[in-house]
Amino acid sequence: MALHKENILLVDDDIDILELLQRHLQSMDYHTYKAVSVNEALNILKDTYIDLLITDIQMPEVDGLQLVKFVDEHYPEIPKLVITGYPSVYGALEVIKSGAIDYLTKPFTKEELKLAVLKSFESGAKRKRPKPSLGIVKSTGYADMIGSSEAFQKITDIIDRVKNNKATVLIQGESGTGKELVARAIHYTGQFSRAPFVAVNCGGIPENLLEAELFGYVKGAFTGANDNRNGFFQAADGGTLFLDEIGTASLSVQSKLLRALQEKEITKVGSRKAEKVDIRVIAATNANLLQAIKSMDFREDLYYRLTVVEINVPPLRERKLDIPLLVDKFLLKYGVEYKDRLIGISPEALNILQRYNWPGNIRELENIIQRAVIMCDRSIEVKDLPQNLKFQIDFPNADYLSLREMEKEYVKRVLASVGGNKTKAAAILQIDRKTLRDKLN
Known part of the structure; x- marks a missing residue:
């Protein structure tokens, strides 16, 4: 028999069935993973390359078809085989509609299982996942970000161009749009991903301490400086320093930042000795820096030094095509965390989310889903959404009167x-x- 190395994920709450399936499939030279719950199956899918999913329908908490639908949406290249003990024409149609290639009726023989698995692989071969290096299919996921809108694709295209060099990047966008996620994507998808990534919230550090925190200080530089100490620049040496809320930095700190970017060296507070640093600086702001330049609150020369590459992250109201994908991501995250199962959402509730204007952007959407998962039973309904959200929706096609x-x-x-x-x-x-x-x- 030819040697197979395909990975098959088996999902069933019946241990005896799982062991039977595993025994049969291992004798056919397949490699198997077992899961007795949807939560366990999701963790395996997240970390393991799976070639075929075989799942039962009747399971506690989550219907097997829900798992099939979820896998069909998130891992469309994986063929799915359903096992059922209650065959019917309607049931068969539901199985196929949910994304499964075939279904196997209990009890089944080893030969029937073999034929069903071979059929699933043959049918799934047409949807075999492409190698990432070929760049044939544009995935909806990029690092920890997700989206399929044109605005999202523009951001990922820029990331692809800058991730393998150390050009300075300025990320601009409203609060809650995911600017730090963009910075992390630049770092962790590029060739410097093993080097440090240090994130600094400039707005969260008192103005009189920011310089010392960024560049370090020597003993005796100021009251309380009892030892020599490195700053964030030294901590990020060789990697990426992310400066969030850069617009809040004082003019004095801005001056030192400009020198650090120009000369690739920093000087600790209280010292006269310059130290070389090899880092990439990514800055982010939700402020209008051009307006700050006019009001003399931000250095114009630093602005142009930061904007070697500029990324504008659009607000969520301008990328509403991504809302269902983001909702799906947060449903999985909080459904597993709070309910230990998948949570759905009704079309009516999703429609309200898509019509809302989202002044708080993705952060607000995540908080809404987190709350709704806690408040709902098996699926998020309109009643589970906050009252203010239901009445503050956007009507883009409304006919307004003077x-x-x-x-x-x-x-x-x-x-x-x-x-x-x-x-x-x-x-x-x-x-x-x-x-x-x-x-x-």
Whole structure:
């Protein structure tokens, strides 16, 4: 028999069935992974290259079809084989609609299992996952980011161009859009990924301490400086230093940052000796730095030194195509964390999420999903969403009226409600009859 090395994931809460499947498949020279719960299966899928999923339908907490649908959406290249003890025409249709290639009815023989597995592999070969290096398929995932919108693709294209060099990058975008995720993607997908990544929130460090924290200090430089200490620049040497909220740095710190970027060297507070550093600096801001330059709060020369490469992260309201993918990601994260199972979302609830304007961007969306997962039972429904979110939705196709047109419509309604009696209408509108007559004319 030819040697097979395909990895098959078996999911069933019945230990006896799992052992039977494993015994049969190992005798056919397949490598198997076993999971007795969806949570366990998801962890295996996340960390292991799987060639075929075989799952039971009837399982506690999560219906097997939900797992098949999830895998079909997130791992479409993996063929799926369903085992069922309750065969029916309707059931077969549901299995195929959910994304499975075939289903096997209990009890089954070893030969029937073999034929079903071979059929699954043959059918799945057409959807075999491409090697990442070929760049044939653009994945919806990039590092820890996810999206399929044109705006998302523009960001990942820039990341691909800068990840293997140490050009300075400025990431701009509203709060909550994921600027640090972009910075981490640049670092961890490139050739310097094994080097340090040091993130610094400039806005979270008192102004009088930021310089010492960034560049380090020598003993006796100021009260409390009892030892020599390295700063964030030295800690990130060879790797990436991420400076978040760069717009909050004082002009004095900005001056030292400019020198560090130009000369590739820093000087500790209290020292006269310059030290060479080899790092890539990625800065981020949600402030308008050009406006800060005009108001003399930000150095123009530092701005141009930072913007060797500029990445603008759009707000979530401008990439609503990505909302279902982000919702899916957070449902998996918090469903497993809080409920130990997959959590769904109703079309009505998802529709509300897609129509909302998201002033807090992705951070707000994640918080909403986290709360909804805690409050819901098996699926997030409209009732599980915050009240303010239901009523603050965006109506991009609404026909808005001018103030004059709205007034005209309201006057007509009031007149109609009193049978055309102008005296009563004027009293309700709290204007005199002459003013009402002028408006009507």
